[in-house]
Each structure stands twice: as structure tokens, then as C-alpha cells.
Amino acid sequence: MPSKANDPKRKTWLETPTHTDFPIQNIPFGVFLTRDDIITIGTRIGDYAIDLGALHQLGYFEGIPLTDDIFLQDTLNDFIADGRKTWRAVRNRISHIFEESNADLRDNEEHRDIVIFELNEVEMQLPVQIGDYTDFYSSKEHATNVGKIFRGGENALMPNWMHMPVAYHGRSSSIIPSGIPVHRPQGQKLPNGATKPIFGPSRQLDFELEMAFITTDANELGQPIPADQAEEYIFGMVLFNDWSARDIQRWEYVPLGPFLGKNFASSVSPWIVTLDALEPFRTTSPKPEEELLPYLNYSGKKTFDINLQVSIKPEDKAETIVSKSNFKYLYWNMSQQLAHHTINGCPVNSGDMMGSGTISGPTPDSYGSMLELSWKGSKPVKLSEGGDRKYIEDNDTVIVRGHCEKAGAARIGFGEVATKILPVFKHKKK
Secondary structure, three states: OOOHHHOOOOOEOOOOOOOOOOOOOOOOEEEEEOOOOOEEEEEEEOOEEEEHHHHHHOOOOOOOOOOOOOOOOOOOHHHHHOOHHHHHHHHHHHHHHOEOOOHHHHOOHHHHHHHEEEHHHOEEOOOOOOOOEEEEOOOHHHHHHHHHHHHOHHHOOOOOHHHOOOEEEEOOOOEEEOOOOEEOOEEEEOOOOOOOOEEEEOOOEEOEEEEEEEEOOOOOOOOOOOHHHHHHHEEEEEEEEOOEEHHHHHHHOOOOOOOOOOOOOEEEOOOEEEHHHHHHHEEOOOOOOOOOOHHHOOOOOOEEOOEEEEEEEOOOOOOEEEEEEEHHHOOOOHHHHHHHHHOOOOOOOOOOEEEOOOOOOOOHHHOOEHHHHOOOOOOOEEOOOOOEEOOOOOOOEEEEEEEEOOOOOOOEEEEEEEEEEEOOOOOOOO
16 A cells, blocks of 8 residues: 555645655655754655654654654664554654645744754764674676676676575674765785785775665564565665775685675665655566576565666765666565575564665666776776776765656655775874
């Protein structure tokens, strides 16, 4: 059942930009620090952040069974654990409160001053406490490109890739919100032609254009989640830049996979967009090229048409868009990913984060990493104000953006995740 809040004709009494990512039809959820140094759960309409904790205390959620402190927390985990019925009721109520014709809050100046903040008055936080983080490898185009680069065209895809959503478990402690800079990682590398490794900064620092979904409490130990039920346990989605140090990773990944080349940082957008808000943009996944095992079969449209782009902005220079891709290109969709993740009985908790893997499209301008865009450095990417990039350099800021747009529906976006790369961390002398 579509949410009432998705009505494209609905307007808000708040002044919003024409092409905002956050119209009244979006109503994402996030966590922010207010001008009074109070941390709260909130939502966003246009360029305003809305304090849901204050809104609840003032009685605007009357009739919805919520605990008194549900929004007075520093993460969304408990709210997410309440389940889809609660998420939908709260989102619909927010839509009603801010609808153009509703005077309850609109005409109450005292309440508006307590509840509504301009974006420059708040500091966005990581929206959930991430207990576990899994990164999938679900773009056929990306997996094929990487295979060609390192193994040649004949062995581009590993034998298991067409039969299951390949993934690994990453580290959640280094997942950070947009705006937090990242120091260049260092570690062991094996130079071309060498037989012994050296130690030093990564010289092949790369972004990975991804999205991630956040789950609620889903299953008990031993209980698989069927693919057709998986979306009942997915709260929403964020933009995700899963940083990668290619030279460190290449030396370490055999036989157990990514480690130091991946766990130094992953950056996420701060507003979680619900699947309800994305409903108008459902589309079909790529058709399976191999017969699937039964647990990976599903019915209906299980992916979304989300336009994605990546820009590189050198310090004090204009940004250059280097990639334009789309979430719908993923061969394995979220429902298949969650079904595979739990087929062995692995329990999933509220606030767990599942990365899509790099999202590359069919054309060179839609590749989702510098490894592909520069084809391992052999084809440097030109920048708009001169110069080029093989990989990401110190003081570059990488910006990932995403939005959905089509006739007959309101534009729904994710904002951006922007991260600046700083030089290797140096200890201060005492």
C-alpha cells in the first residue's frame, strides 16, 4: 500500500527550493545536534531540519503509540526497531503537520521556534549505531571491469559470481557521516616487479560509488529471510562512499579478502530515505543470466531508479563530475542480498548497514571507481580547471549525490556525502 505522504500534489507551508531533494514527499530521518547542543532525531523538508523530539513533546504525535523518549536519542536504532507500521504512521503524520492547509504548527510561532531549524544551525551525526556492516559486490559491470584489469577478459568473473551475491563483513567503527575528513591510509604494498613489500602511504586511494540499506530487527538465529519478505525489514537507504586503498588491498586480499585496504573509512549521507518515499521509482532488476537457486527468486520490482553521480573537487578549485551511474544497474538487488545474507541463519539487527558494492554502469562515464575510470591509471581523468587524476590526491574532496526523478512524481533525493582527503596522520610532538 503506497504511503499517503507520497502524493505529488501535496505542498508544504515551509518555503522550499523548486528542485530540492527533500520535498514534503520525502521526509527522511536523521540525527542532529541543535544550536542548544541537544542531540535529537529529526527530519528534513527543503532546507529546514525539524526536531522530532520537540514535536513529540509538544503533542503532535498524539494517537501514535510511541515511547516518550523515542526521538530523544542519539541514534535511530530504537525507532527503526519499532517496525514499518510505526515508520509509516510517523511519516504520514509529519506530512500532515507540514501540509500547506494545516494551521496547527504553521500558525503557532512559539512552537515553530522550538521545532524548526535552518540547516546551518544543526550538525548532522551518524544516523544509526551500526552493529554490523556488510559490503556486497553486486554490480556485474564493476566486477567484470575489475576482473579484466587484474585477470584478463576470459576470467573476468569468478565462477561463483553469477550464482550468488558475493559479500564480505567490514568494520563499522570507521563509518562516518558526510563532512568528516579522512586521512590517507598507509600500509604494506608490493611494488611492480618486487618480491618483498614496502611500507608507506597508499598511492592508489580510490572512491567507490555505492548505496547502503539499513535494516531493522529481522530474524532469530537460524531463521532465513525469504527474498519476497526482505523489504519488510529494510528501513531505508543512504549514499555510501566505500573508500579503497587499491595498492594495500591488492597485496593483502589473498586468501581472506579485504582488510586494511578497506577498513580505514566509509562515508555515508546523513539522511536515511525510506523505501516508502522511493516507492514511485520502483523498476525491474537486470534479468538473471543463470538459473537461480530457489531462495534467490523473487516476484515484482525489487530495485529503484536512482540517479547517481560522483564529483572530484581539488582544493580551491571547481568540482568535476567524473561519473554518472544508476542504482538500477545492480545485478543483485537488496532483497536478494538480504535473503542470501540470512540463508544460513545469520541474524540481522536494527541499524545494521549493507553496502551495495560499487555501482558501475555499461559505459565508461558510468564507472563507479577511479580504478575503472582511469583503467588502473592508464587513462587519467581530466579535471575541469586543468590537471587530471589517476586516483584521489591529498586535499581532494569527493562528493557523491543521488536523486530520483520522473514525470508524475515529486523529486526524491539523498542530498550528498562529501569527504575531504587529508595527508597521512602525523602525531603531534610533545
